Amino acid sequence: MTFVFPPQPTPSVVVGGESARFPVRRIFCVGRNYEAHAREMGKDPTREAPFFFTKPADAVVDDGATVPYPPLTKNLHHEAELVLAIGKPGFNVSEVDAWDLIWGYAVGNDLTRRDLQLEARDKGRPWDWGKAFDNSAACGPIRKATDVGRLEQGFIQLTVNGAIRQQADIADLIWSVPEIVSILSRAVRLLPGDLVYTGTPAGVGALIPGDVCVVEIEGLGNLTTTVGEAAT
Numbered sequence: 001m002t003f004v005f006p007p008q009p010t011p012s013v014v015v016g017g018e019s020a021r022f023p024v025r026r027i028f029c030v031g032r033n034y035e036a037h038a039r040e041m042g043k044d045p046t047r048e049a050p051f052f053f054t055k056p057a058d059a060v061v062d063d064g065a066t067v068p069y070p071p072l073t074k075n076l077h078h079e080a081e082l083v084l085a086i087g088k089p090g091f092n093v094s095e096v097d098a099w100d101l102i103w104g105y106a107v108g109n110d111l112t113r114r115d116l117q118l119e120a121r122d123k124g125r126p127w128d129w130g131k132a133f134d135n136s137a138a139c140g141p142i143r144k145a146t147d148v149g150r151l152e153q154g155f156i157q158l159t160v161n162g163a164i165r166q167q168a169d170i171a172d173l174i175w176s177v178p179e180i181v182s183i184l185s186r187a188v189r190l191l192p193g194d195l196v197y198t199g200t201p202a203g204v205g206a207l208i209p210g211d212v213c214v215v216e217i218e219g220l221g222n223l224t225t226t227v228g229e230a231a232t
């Protein structure tokens with residue numbers, strides 16, 4: 001096959017302890033998956049079916065990146081999240097079988113143009129402009145599930161310039177890791193390279209140029225993202 005011009009490189013993420021990178025196919029994100037965060041967003045944290053949104057694969061940025069302050073917003077927010085890295089195909093998988101699809105785990109930051117997201121939400125419009133912008137999917141080095149095991153608990157925290165903003169435990173997820181994978185696989189056929197951002201705990205807040213945002217999850221290490229000046 002030939003192309004009329006060279007295709008863009010495949011988006012990818014660092015794998016901890018390896019030179020080979022994890023190729024990213026699609027990025028799925030779960031909305032409101034911690035009770036206290038659902039409340040702070042003005043929603044009732046009842047256990048209704050989870051909902052999803054997506055980001056383009058090339059929105060992914062590595063640990064240590066400086067992300068330019070994005071256009072159109074006056075309220076860029078951080079969202080600390082556990083990220084699942086899918087390594088096997090799966091369609092209609094059970095919760096028991098869902099674990100087999102998970103190649104690894106990473107620390108993520110679901111960067112959000114909160115003003116655009118809330119305007120879209122309140123007008124019944126798509127969330128894309130609030131969520132799916134350039135460099136919006138910060139992702140730390142992926143740790144292999146064969147090393148980490150099944151991730152069902154462990155602290156998750158986020159600091160901005162050293163001050164704690166978000167602090168919770170993975171065990172507080174409304175929808176657990178295998179439940180998310182199983183439910184998602186009923187909607188789409190999951191394939192190797194898919195990333196799943198599993199939702200953020202309470203404490204989301206604004207970032208401004210110069211801020212250094214660090215997310216940590218027990219057993220998975222850190223993800224550091226610096227906010228730069230707006231791109232010109």
Ligand code: MN
Nearest residue numbers: 079110199200
């Ligand atoms: Mn999120």
